[in-house]
Amino acid sequence: MGKVLVLGGTRYFGKRLVNLLLREGAHDVTVATRGLTEAEFDGPVNRLTVDRSDETSLAKAAEAGPWDIVYDNICYSPNEALAAVRAFQGRVGRYVMTSTLSVYGFGKSPAVENDVNPYEYAWGAGERTDMDYGEGKRQAEAVFFQQAGFPVAAMRIPIVLGPDDYTRRLHFHVERIMNGTPIGLPNLAAEMSFISSAETADFLHWLGTGTDLAGPVNASSDGALTISELLGLIEGITGKRAIVLPEEEAGPENESPFGVPSSWVLDISKAKAAGYRFGKVMDWMPDLVGQIVEGKA
Template identity: 35%
Template sequence: MQRICVIGGNRYAGKLLVERLRAAGHRVTVVNRGSAPPPVGVERVVADRNDEAALTAALGHRTFDVVVDQVCYTPVQAATAARVFAGRTRRYVMTSTIEVYDPATAALPAVPPGTPVPEETVDPVTWPVAMDLPWHDGAYLEARYAEGKRQAEAVLARAGGFESAVVRSAHVLGGGAQEFTGRLAHYTGRVARGEEITVHANALPTVFIPHEELADLLLWAATADFTGPVNACSDGPFDVHDLIAVVAARVGREPVRRTVPAGEEASPFSFDRHYAMDNARAKELGFSFSRTTDWLPGAVAEALAAEPSPTV
């Protein structure tokens, strides 16, 4: 049994993680702003993680074996966490994203299409940090989501008050209405209604992970002893046409596609640039991944079931 603190953890994969930690016999404390009650047997600390003084006061004398940070988006948030949890925890695990590898958002080493992108493509130990940028501005942060994650990783990697690990998650799907981004629902709804889907002329593959598997991997990462980043994605890259085909097979309707001009934005998961991740490191450390082809049809079925009934 370990004492594990989850920052966030009140929806989707984070909520599943809390349930799995509790079921595994760990003592779990959730830190969030109190928008939803925790499961039975889980302690909740209500605090704004952006308010350092309030967070420190709310934690009191609590200490933990591990902290899993589900909602760290900027270097400022990471620096606050590093100060608050230095001396309170042995291990700090941050949930990050495949977007850190997006070559459209930073000058990164080129990886040829078809070659899975390894963790060393973005090294948090050497990545530059700029704390004086307007990270508190919501619009600024939304436009620089990937860079905020890269710099948050970098701050925690250099913090020194605990061992630091990062889980870089692929695009998360599954759970029907719980999948709050609506990206899979974009496809199920449009195919079902016969509406067009915009795609790139040469759409490149990406990688996915079901929300249950991400929760399992975070549980594993919390109780492991590796440091640094690991990529979290199911086996088998998919491009947007593969995804559409799975949806169309379930719906029983031919999809309508429209190819967009070069440089124009297309539907979610249609990419004109390559950054599909390599999950070899996590496997070498002992985690086993599912295959995308095995779980994606079920995720599509859940998304279709969550579609609102048409009005008469």
């Protein structure tokens, strides 16, 4: 039986990951959060109250080990990464960090892992408030891969969608099309990668327990969609036309969370070569749109 710690596991794909581990029946699972969100799981879990931004608090969680696997879904800065390196040194067999497509910025697409090399990327002391989201993740990765004395893998994922998406990014588009509200978009031809919350959890589970793959690893559902194709899918399911305007005309309140200036797609060949088989984006996207339309998500 593996002893697993999940930092941030009470909602969305973190909660799904915990339930996958529990259903497998081979792990002693501990969930560490600030204790602000109540969550029920599909089996018994141990719970720790941890302030991820407080190194002393994080060290206490590490001392409750040693841990076979640590999943870190809530690391956003080099300071938080450095605290984890110090806390878990000698106390973890494998460390899996959740990272993001945002480390690549816009430009080259599809993005390959070596486009941002965390083994060489420069980092410095800093909190999450000192830098934007993408830079915080870039530097956090750099700290882990340059400083940790234990194996680390970083899952780089695009926008995660699901019926449990508390940010309601796909809901934004479905609801505006249903209500005839304008959507501000800069580039309808831009392609984007997506991944479902279910597949995100499954990939995390595999990355921790099913492979010894290390370093940054891209993960997304197979097949990119242009923004125009996504809107067309919603139009077909709702029977209504999208009203699309340039962002400056639509106003800030109607700017799409998918409003990318150019294609933003992940190359997932590294994970495929290691044996992971991704589902296709169109295997789940239409059903999710339908759930939102019916008020079930």
